[in-house]
Amino acid sequence: MVQFLKFVGATLVGLFLFCLIGIFILMGISSSFSSSEKPDVEENSVLMLNLSRPLAERSTEDPFEGLNLPLNNTPAKLGLLEVVQSIRNAKNDKKIKGIYINTEGVSSGYAALKEIRDALVDFKKSNKFIYAYGEYYTEGAYYLSSVADKIYLNPIGLVEFNGLYSEVPFIKGVLEKLEVKPEIFRVGEFKSAIEPLMLDKMSEANRLQVTSYLNAIYDVYLKDISASRKIDVAKLRQISDSMLVRKPEDAITHQLITNIGYEDEILEILRKDLKVDKKEKIKFITVNTYYKSIESKYYKNKIAVLFAEGDINSGKSTDESIGSETIVNELRKLRKDDKVKAIVLRINSPGGSALASDVMWREIMLTRKEKPVIASMSNVAASGGYYMAMACDTIVAQENTITGSIGIFGVLFNAENLLKNKIGVTTDRVTTGKYSDIGNPVRSMTPQERQIIQENVERGYETFTTKAAQGRKMSVENLKKIASGRVWSGSQAKENGLVDVIGGLDVAIEIAAKRAKVTEYQPKYYPVQQDFFSKLSGKSKEEALIKEQLGEETYLYYKTLQKIKNLQGVQARLPFDLVIR
Template identity: 35%
Template sequence: MNEVRRRGPIASLFVWLWDAMNFTRRLVFNIVFFSLAFLLIVLLFSGGGLRPLESRTTLVIAPEGRLVEQFSSDTASRALAHALGDDRDEEIQLRDLLRALDAARTDKRIERVFLRVDRLQPSGYASMREVAAALARLRASGKPVVAFGESFVQEQYLLAAQADEVYLDPMGGLVLEGLDRYRQYYREGLQEKLGVDVHLFKVGEFKSAAEPYVLDAASPQAKEADLFWMNDVWQRYLSDVAKARKLSPKDLAAGIDTMPEGIAAARGDLARYALQQKLVDGLKTQEDVDDLLIQRGVADADAEGGFRQVSLDTYLRHIDPGLPSTDPRPQVAVVVAAGEISGGEQPPGSIGGVSTAALLREARDDENVKALVLRVDSPGGEVFASEQIRREIVALKEAGKPVVVSMGDLAASGGYWISMNADRIYADPSTITGSIGIFGLIPTLPRALDKIGVHTDGVGTTRFAGAFDITRPLDPAVGDVIQSVIDKGYRDFTGRVAQARKQSVEEIDAIARGRVWTGAQAKERGLVDDFGGLQTAIDDAAKRAKLGKPDAYRVRYIEREVTPFERFFASMVESRAGAAWLRESSFAQGVARTMVARSLPNVDADLKLLDAAMQRRPGAPVKALAYCFCRL
């Protein structure tokens, strides 16, 4: 039998060295190979990077989708949807639009702005007035603004009216009609048709958020309160449009009252009617306006429309710093609280009692953050989640960091709860706020189950064991318990507002009771300190922290960071090659086939609220809600 010959120590050393060299060679080769492959992919999909921005460029502001305070999806998902041509959920951040307009005002490369807002889905009048003010500043700087639309709704027209020239397609239309607020009411359908009994517990005769579940029509108190704040918003709208168009609010209002006669005189031509009302300066097609911009600007055969231009998205990339900054300057942090307030962790575009509180805590723990602005655009939601966020605001102030609230379109009910303890509250005169009130809903289903032959029975060890089971009738004594909880919630709300706003509980109760106010009406009643937009709030916060001039500090939004992969993936699918591949691939076609249509937004919101009310918090007989259905 042959014996296996063992290597000597010197031979083993050389073998080990050879293996190590081979491993190192392969490792280095693989690193170089994959680095080059990655670089090749980046170059392939980057589209060659940004082209330099030339002089005499027209900035094209043509946003499509909803105007929002904060994106509700991540960077990669937005880029993918855009590449697939799915614009149903497209969003434009208000801060991005404002930043571009303010930068263009002093950017010598931008000669004029072409404004097309007829595909923008407005969120509310406060944010639209903030954009309108930015357009007015741009126009006042001497930069011409030309607006065009195939048709305008009145919210879009508020922005178009700020332009030096407003053009409408000859086949388009523009009709100012006023504000309305109509909702669906479900009492008959729920109680009589389905057998679902909805029990409402509330404080405040004006707290109308849950009325649709127990009434067949709006209560007189709801109509009174709604008409009061809506008239204030509408009169301000007429004044804003009249000022921009050099008309009188009285003439605009008269034009609405005599609209049938005016349209008949124009032989049903809505575009001609808008021209006769002096709402637009002329009737032109898109091609006509392109020719106008070619004549006034610089011709560019390779550009869409034939004139030298830069889109909003591309311009933002030109003015953005790019990678996260290591700027050592002190910071004014901005935390966005947009959407409904719910418990726990919630994604961007909504407010979570845990997740939003964590963002505020991050600002408190960061030594570089010297002051905070809370940007609020919320109808409210869960009371406990709202209180979690309010406590973090108090903790920030106790840590010596000033807190300023900037109210957007809506900061009502729970949205006011999280705002009230700020050092100063700013709102637009057309912001919707107030609605200081609490309610709870409990639906019970025994009659509904009876209809299909299902019955509930059993035993409990005490009188109240199983008393909150929605498949059983609601015991009146349990109703008394729930109402006591709601009463306590209202006392907490008004008591905290009174302490924060340095008024008596009686004074707050007189303007609370669930009543909704505009920003102007709220300021008259001491619920808001002053008028101003987000920049005004940032300036105030910096001043309170004694940070000096604007160039002595920087503004930082505290939100979920974009990962390197999301940044790369977005860059890839936004390129021409990436977008073309996705559109042609079976993957894209499969995604498109699986998309479903949205349900009616009002009904969807109502049912979501009812569902949320059914999910009680542990240890509580009812989930107390501070919510307001007061967005136009």
């Protein structure tokens, strides 16, 4: 009888949990349907620009967001596309009186931040206000906020204005302790992606290139802030190099901010400007909500924008990777669509598989025979990312985009001693030929095998440089002078002939329309995004949980180790995680 009651109790608990989860899902579905309805924008509204969420090329929807449910472990991503389009539309929207920037947690590449910043600069031509408040301004947060008419800093806050740095984690010591030997093959003095496996610090060649492009990116940073704050670049550089801003009062002294105060104080000023009574709420509207309210004109002619974001692999794309199969299929569909007059390939990628990159290169070449294909580079379009871009008719990049890195490498790992000495496993084999098990991860390679793979890598480099020279209309000899795996900023790449035009996505779309000879057109975005139910049990949830547990800094090292697993074979990619802070 007791056993029977246990079974009954367990069944009732199971049914209760099933019903509870069902209610959560129904709430999500209801929220999903309601969120698809076009929201109304109230009179006297203020566009709230909150960049505390991860910034991606396009936003991701999560109907469970804000419901505090156990299913909701992944913060929905804020889309660069939605942010920029919302700012541009708000400029002429009479219901939007201004923009309020909350700078908490800004984390993005500088090319994406520049695209937002340029939209904010254009917004100011409407004579509407932009106010910013921060408890702590990182370099990136201040870069955006420096546009504002009023910049408030918390009385015990801080403005980080002491220059940029780029740090690379080296794991040679880890591999040595594990007794794992990397077998490395590369072409190009500057191809530094494999350095973390073989060195414990930067090579001189890598230090030279990082110093060069990091300073080029910082030059853009200072130039833009100089224009907004009306402070000479030389003065800003002095403030930065000497770290003269060490407390809020210093930021006032050096005119980096306008006021020291709490958020309620700047909100009080906002109320007065909007003529809102203290008892009333300020009508803030978020970017995602406002974007849904934007009415897009219908035109028969379409300019397709195909997004490619993440590491490059064979197979299908995900939110964080570019799959050659997905991109190829999308290009074929767009090529056959008579309504699509031109294509903008929006690239945000450090590269990846050389094979997958070449597969996409071929499809782009086939597509441009029938309609214009324009490359638009975001934060980074290097190595395999540049491989995609070089097939396009025109390449557009921001001044502070990271690009170039024309070179390839190969890595194989020998784990023989790891298995033998750490866990006591040995292996033996029988082969039908001398090279039957070439690349076997549990034995050392012979000199002949190394030569075979090195020759393969060198052939890949010749293919890469030859096709790059063809795309850029220069001799292979001249192309190789700026190749060798060297990374460039967008402005440097423009000077070297690797980029045609400086600008953002809007510029690329305009060029595409002009090439297609259409004056009335509608941008359409591809691939069509998956609904949240398709992603509900996806890897992104798992990754978000790991990131939450490890924290931002430790998570970067975790990702570095994870990427080692994907480095087998020939690669065209940047160093593991090129992060600029």
